[in-house]
Amino acid sequence: MPFRFRLQKVLEVRERIEENRRKELRTAMELYQAELQRLTALRRKHEEVQADFDERMRTGFVPYEGVIYQNYFRRSRQEIADQNGRIAKSKLNVDEKRKAYIQSRKEKQVIERFKERRFEEYRVEEERSQNKLLNELGVIAFNRPEESAQ
Numbered sequence: 001m002p003f004r005f006r007l008q009k010v011l012e013v014r015e016r017i018e019e020n021r022r023k024e025l026r027t028a029m030e031l032y033q034a035e036l037q038r039l040t041a042l043r044r045k046h047e048e049v050q051a052d053f054d055e056r057m058r059t060g061f062v063p064y065e066g067v068i069y070q071n072y073f074r075r076s077r078q079e080i081a082d083q084n085g086r087i088a089k090s091k092l093n094v095d096e097k098r099k100a101y102i103q104s105r106k107e108k109q110v111i112e113r114f115k116e117r118r119f120e121e122y123r124v125e126e127e128r129s130q131n132k133l134l135n136e137l138g139v140i141a142f143n144r145p146e147e148s149a150q
Contacts, residue, residue: 014108021104025097032090039083046076
């Protein structure tokens with residue numbers, strides 16, 4: 001009789017849950033990376049405009065340009081601060097998804113270990129029954145020559 005694991009459906013469900021949570025984690029990590037890249041782009045742009053402003057300060061500019069630059073810098077610093085907030089939220093989301101994935105993986109591994117133990121028990125029992133059968137056949141074969149000699 002072939003090995004049949006009674007909780008195979010439970011194992012399959014847990015495998016699907018683990019796979020879904022792995023995908024959710026991957027998506028959350030991709031979003032986190034995108035937020036980091038956006039922050040890098042904002043900072044880079046801020047630095048470029050700052051360098052341009054510094055250059056204009058040396059060469060001279062019209063006073064209203066200074067107001068425009070100052071407004072840009074204020075808005076840019078606020079965007080960077082807002083982006084840092086989005087990154088923090090995204091990081092929390094990644095951490096939550098990672099915890100959920102790890103939990104689902106542990107739950108699946110519990111069932112897998114149980115299945116392995118049951119399979120080992122099955123294998124030992126099959127081996128025992130085969131040995132019993134071989135012993136019985138050996139006894140039958142040993143007793144037959146005696147019966148035919150009589």
